[in-house]
Amino acid sequence: MIKDDIKRLVGAREARVGVIGLGYVGLPLAAEFARRGFAAVGFEVDANKADAINRGESYIADVSSSQVKELVGAGRLAATTDFSSLKECDAIIICVPTPLRKTKEPDISYILAAAEEIKKNLRRGQLVILESTTYPGTTDEVLLPMFEETGLKLDEDFLLAFSPERVDPGNPQFQTHNIPKVVGGCTEDSTEVAALLYSQIVGNVHAVSSARVAEAAKLLENTFRAVNIGMANEMARLCYHLGIDTWEVIRAAATKPFGFMPFYPGPGIGGHCIPLDPHYLLWKARQHGFDSRFIGLAEEVNSRMPEHVVTLVADGLNDARKSMNGSRVLLLGVAYKKDINDVRESPALSIIDRLRAKGADVRYHDPFIAEVRFDEAHTEGGGAPLQSVALTDDELKSADCVVIVTDHTQIDYAKICQLSKLVVDTRNALGGDLRRTSCARIIRL
Ligand code: SAJ
Secondary structure, three states: OOHHHHHHHHHOOOOEEEEEOOOOOHHHHHHHHHHOOOEEEEEOOOHHHHHHHHOOOOOOOOOOHHHHHHHHHOOOEEEEOOHHHHHHOOEEEEOOOOOEOOOOOEOOHHHHHHHHHHHHHOOOOEEEEEOOOOOOOHHHHHHHHHHHOOOOOEOOOEEEEEOOOOOOOOOOOOOHHHOOEEEEEOOHHHHHHHHHHHHOOOOOEEEEOOHHHHHHHHHHHHHHHHHHHHHHHHHHHHHHHHOOOHHHHHHHHOOOOOOOOOOOOOOOOOOOOOOOHHHHHHHHHHHOOOOOHHHHHHHHHHHOHHHHHHHHHHHHHHHOOOOOOOOEEEEEOOOOOOOOOOOOOOHHHHHHHHHHHOOOEEEEEOOOOOEEOOOHHHOOOOOOOEEEOOOOHHHHHOOOEEEEOOOOOOOOHHHHHHHOOEEEEOOOOOOHHHHHOOOOEEEEO
């Protein structure tokens, strides 16, 4: 059995660790193994990324170029587009994207492409771990048969496990080394050795009985968020009809010291995890004839928030006897959450598209994002790219409505209050003492 051979290499930190996909998950992971004394090789399809790493340059904010330069200089970190080098690795970790197709069905094509490369180079004595978020069963129903087609046998020749990524880009408190790691193998040997490998770089490793338990745990984590955000958004729409301040309600409920966890309404959910991951669980459930209504309902509520925001803008303009058509609307923030430069799945894209479709003259200011381009899903309003405008006094004064879509910390919200005629605040950025400053009308989500 190869378990002991790999454990010896891992224990001595002589195991060569290959990471497929050097994105916001793979690069920090490869760097952490290298930092702990392992030889780490990143495998990339993008030669520009591989070249940058080998030049000692990082393109991921959570890993500094100086750290990459030091690790590459020490010969402990390298990157390559030559996947044949996979055969030299004792452990191979897959960190590739798992997007959704237009039909909202899982797209595991990146996992399959990585698995094909591993299959070509699989040899006796290797541990393979999948980290990409996917539906329960991917590791043992899809990857395992692919690898056993080579004639190599699980446990006798190779080990196979799943361990969900939990990277939270830009989080100053939680990084690779102090985020507990769930690990589940296709066999006990696989679980044991994968757990030993991660224990070299993570303080808390939580082993579970199978790969699919680990796959399901990850989906529960993020479906939990999507469903609870959906509840907060539904509460906001209900409170709007009841004339109750949603944020005040949540602040009050959050005083409960047990049995409650605050989530907040917003303009919709964006990012590369929360809008997508639940659909992997939903798809798998349906394969087994089980329809998870919570996931579908959360998706429906969350995806309708951009429409609700546009309604608030229309209501505000209407109260000022203005039509949406021809009004100047300035969005503050287009990133999917504050203080980052990522617009993936951002609700701002839908809000802009909808406002434009109603004839509004839409502009935005986002200190993190210079330009926004629109895909085919957002062309009702014409779909022309937009550039961020400077947040000048004139820009604020000339807007018929200002919409706070992303509550970036560095924005001067007191100035927004003083110079704007109408503000639709989807993030409670004007909460607290700003409520009392002399400013225009505020409509709060
Ligand atoms: N959002 C709300 N209300 C909330 C919380 C979030 O509307 O109460 C919105 C955000 O504005 C954003 C979307 O939901 O548009 C997703 O927000 P998020 O806080 O979940 O941020 P993400 O997408 O970066 O999620 C990641 C996830 N991390 C991983 O999957 C490894 C998630 O599990 C983390 O909990 C989250 O970061 C985090 O806590 O920062």
